[in-house]
Amino acid sequence: MSPRQLRRQRARFRRAAGPRCFLLILCFLLAACGGIHTASTPPAAGATSDTLTERDLPSPTADNPATLSSSPSQPSAGSAPVAPEPVPPVAPAVAAPAGQAGNLAGNVAGNGAVAPAWRPLAERLAADGLAGPRVDALLSTLAATPSQSPMGRKMRELYMRRFFPKPPSGKPAPLYYKGVVTEKNARLCREFIAANPQAFALAEARYGVPPAIAVSLLFVETRLGKVLADVPENAFYTLASMAVSRQPQDISDWLPRLPGYERHLDWFAETMPKRADWAYKEVRALVAHLLHDNADPRALPSSIYGAVGLCQFMPSNIAVYGADGDGDGKVDLFSVPDAVASLSNYLAKHGWKPGISRARQHTLLMAYNHSRTYANTILALSDLVAQPPASQGAAAKR
Numbered sequence: 001m002s003p004r005q006l007r008r009q010r011a012r013f014r015r016a017a018g019p020r021c022f023l024l025i026l027c028f029l030l031a032a033c034g035g036i037h038t039a040s041t042p043p044a045a046g047a048t049s050d051t052l053t054e055r056d057l058p059s060p061t062a063d064n065p066a067t068l069s070s071s072p073s074q075p076s077a078g079s080a081p082v083a084p085e086p087v088p089p090v091a092p093a094v095a096a097p098a099g100q101a102g103n104l105a106g107n108v109a110g111n112g113a114v115a116p117a118w119r120p121l122a123e124r125l126a127a128d129g130l131a132g133p134r135v136d137a138l139l140s141t142l143a144a145t146p147s148q149s150p151m152g153r154k155m156r157e158l159y160m161r162r163f164f165p166k167p168p169s170g171k172p173a174p175l176y177y178k179g180v181v182t183e184k185n186a187r188l189c190r191e192f193i194a195a196n197p198q199a200f201a202l203a204e205a206r207y208g209v210p211p212a213i214a215v216s217l218l219f220v221e222t223r224l225g226k227v228l229a230d231v232p233e234n235a236f237y238t239l240a241s242m243a244v245s246r247q248p249q250d251i252s253d254w255l256p257r258l259p260g261y262e263r264h265l266d267w268f269a270e271t272m273p274k275r276a277d278w279a280y281k282e283v284r285a286l287v288a289h290l291l292h293d294n295a296d297p298r299a300l301p302s303s304i305y306g307a308v309g310l311c312q313f314m315p316s317n318i319a320v321y322g323a324d325g326d327g328d329g330k331v332d333l334f335s336v337p338d339a340v341a342s343l344s345n346y347l348a349k350h351g352w353k354p355g356i357s358r359a360r361q362h363t364l365l366m367a368y369n370h371s372r373t374y375a376n377t378i379l380a381l382s383d384l385v386a387q388p389p390a391s392q393g394a395a396a397k398r
Contacts (some may be wrong), residue, residue: 026231051098067327071211081216116142117139121244124280130287138290141297142237149231150238151245152254154275155268162267162284176377180220186384190214192224206345211360212382214340217368218310220378225310228301228334235302235315242305246272250390282306286315289322293330309333311343321346343368 011234105241114122118139125135191213193200200211218224231238245251248268255261261268290297301309306315313322323345324330325337333336344352350367351360358379365375 013072020127035337097141115142117145118142118240120214121240121280121283125284125287128284130284130291135287138236138287138297139240142240146241146244146250147233148241148245148251148253150233150242150279151272151275152251154242154271155251155272156254156258158275159261159264159267160270163260163264173373175211175373176380177373179218180377181380181384182281183384185219186387189219189225189381189385192218196336196340199340202337203340203344206341207348207352209344209347209352210382210386212386213347213378214344216378216382216385217343217365219340219381220374221312222310225334225336225339228310229309230304231302233302234298234304235300235308236283236290238302238304239279239283239286239306239315243276246276248272271298279306280314285319289315289318289331293332295330295332299334309342310336310339312346313342313346317346318342321349 022314034334060352110216114136122131122135122139125131137324165335193215200214203210203214215224218273222228232375233241248255248265250272255268286297286300289295300308308315309332311333318331321342322331322333323341326335327337327342330338331342333342346368347364350364352364356364362372362379365378366372
């Protein structure tokens with residue numbers, strides 16, 4: 001075959017084979033694409049994936065603030081700083097409607113059942129003689145899982161104090177709390193006494209504490225009942241959560257906020273049970289109080305570590321110093337008569353008597369709260385409250 005004929009035969013072969021090759025390549029491509037799904041297409045039934053998607057991650061909550069970070073050594077966005085910070089006040093808790101105990105927003109065990117997380121607490125209470133349907137009903141009002149925040153806050157506070165102490169500032173402590181000792185606040189206190197004359201008169205007659213002292217203490221503690229809580233959790237949930245948080249893993253969301261915590265796990269393991277035991281004693285006292293007064297634990301806004309009422313008593317102090325100021329047979333520290341009577345009873349049992357010296361008054365107020373600034377502020381505000389209205393302006397200017 002001549003070279004010319006050979007070239008013609010090759011050309012005819014290419015024209016005939018071209019469509020077949022194209023079809024063959026297309027078949028291969030279709031077969032390969034059939035086993036692929038994209039990010040927007042769900043995998044076939046039974047298919048598995050080794051990748052971690054956003055759906056696999058827990059949603060951030062108040063008790064689970066941690067988010068993923070590309071650098072484990074840096075705090076994630078939105079996490080709290082390691083240094084303790086003030087907690088803004090929140091609105092007072094509102095009592096749940098009757099018949100809804102154990103069914104708060106669907107986030108409790110319900111039906112009087114005690115969630116598994118609280119069974120160790122229930123067993124410990126039972127060993128101390130606090131058991132039965134009424135105790136179970138109280139425990140069933142708790143969220144299904146403990147909050148990490150109460151113990152987490154306490155351990156952060158202790159950790160920073162122990163391992164990262166702040167050097168002395170060299171500045172003297174303030175004489176008074178800022179913005180408290182003012183004519184305006186004294187007027188509010190006088191109006192509060194005028195609105196509750198019998199409560200203050202009976203407390204003074206029974207315990208010897210002047211109305212000006214009692215009302216000034218209430219103002220410093222809770223702004224006369226306007227600021228009853230520092231945290232979202234109620235007192236029962238706060239203290240119960242602390243009581244069952246005994247191991248470092250119980251505050252796993254808080255540990256990453258503490259630099260170098262891995263080197264001090266032994267310290268956590270030693271310290272946390274002590275704080276949990278302290279909280280248990282307060283829980284035990286609170287349960288006894290709730291049973292005695294048939295009170296709703298959800299209507300107990302509290303301080304950061306469980307103090308309650310206008311006068312901010314820890315639960316263990318209620319049985320010792322709580323007083324019934326209105327004669328209804330209960331000690332309700334959220335009522336003015338009982339709060340005034342209880343704080344006055346506390347001071348009286350520590351030695352307050354009519355006519356004691358200014359220095360002795362200062363000492364007894366420090367027994368209520370071991371702070372010189374606290375005692376100074378109450379005494380100075382009480383001076384303004386006790387003065388006739390006409391002379392308050394001149395005194396405040398001094």
